[in-house]
Amino acid sequence: MTYMEAGILEEYQRLGIGNYRGNVASEIIIAVEKYISRLSKMKKTGLGLYFLGPNGTGKTGLMCEVLKGVCDKGYTAIFSTLSGLADKFAEGWKSDKAKKEFVTFVRSIDFLGIDDIGKEYRGKTEFIITVFDRVLRYRSMRCRPTLITSNIGPEKIRLVYGDSIASLLYGKFLPLRLIGEDFRKALQTELQGELFGENNETT
Ligand SMILES: Nc1ncnc2c1ncn2[C@@H]1O[C@H](COP(=O)(O)OP(=O)(O)OP(=O)(O)O)[C@@H](O)[C@H]1O
Ligand SMILES: [Mg+2]
Numbered sequence: 001m002t003y004m005e006a007g008i009l010e011e012y013q014r015l016g017i018g019n020y021r022g023n024v025a026s027e028i029i030i031a032v033e034k035y036i037s038r039l040s041k042m043k044k045t046g047l048g049l050y051f052l053g054p055n056g057t058g059k060t061g062l063m064c065e066v067l068k069g070v071c072d073k074g075y076t077a078i079f080s081t082l083s084g085l086a087d088k089f090a091e092g093w094k095s096d097k098a099k100k101e102f103v104t105f106v107r108s109i110d111f112l113g114i115d116d117i118g119k120e121y122r123g124k125t126e127f128i129i130t131v132f133d134r135v136l137r138y139r140s141m142r143c144r145p146t147l148i149t150s151n152i153g154p155e156k157i158r159l160v161y162g163d164s165i166a167s168l169l170y171g172k173f174l175p176l177r178l179i180g181e182d183f184r185k186a187l188q189t190e191l192q193g194e195l196f197g198e199n200n201e202t203t
Helices: 026-037 039-045 059-072 082-091 096-107 126-141 154-161 163-172 183-196
Strands: 048-052 077-081 111-117 146-150 173-177
Touching: 026 039, 026 048, 026 059, 026 173, 039 111, 048 059, 059 077, 059 111, 059 146, 077 082, 082 096, 082 111, 082 126, 096 126, 111 126, 126 146, 126 154, 126 163, 154 163, 163 173
Parallel strands: 048 146, 048 173, 077 111, 111 146
Antiparallel strands: none
């Protein structure tokens, strides 16, 4: 499956794990690389990853590196968000195609990435929580790995999503805490350099 088919966003398609080395704590990079090198084992055990930390520290990027590794090795991957999954679930009431897609994401996709847990809506609805619970419960019982990224830690997850989801997260996820500066600021400087720098094309 191609990165595009997996829904990996363009910004993350062009990067590689090397872009993060040196900027992210080495134990996180080692964990990500080990995970990618042991995908078949991870697929059997159902162990997922939980990237957490402040904005712009590389959570989505590193999750995409894992999903790209999954595609490269011939497994199936999907990059989604919790609100995206909830929308698809709701669409499934009206469309068989959406219903099938939701069921495929949850049941058959080998590695499902859910980005930005906690950012979906201001006030969490019971509906979002139900969809999240359903996805995690099914995948965890069938040993299908799920990867998530979030700005909020497990303690807050319990407050926002309840005990049932917190307990599922404790069971089958390795937490990877990212720390550091918002990398988007550095990227901004780099992009400005590209625009105003010396070696610009003139045609
Ligand atoms: N430590 C890093 N080294 C190199 N590039 C990085 C690093 N952290 C982030 N980036 C780059 O900065 C941009 C933002 O990173 P990313 O989207 O992964 O952050 P995030 O932690 O998911 O932020 P948010 O919480 O806002 O979603 C991306 O282009 C990413 O590749
Ligand atoms: Mg992100």
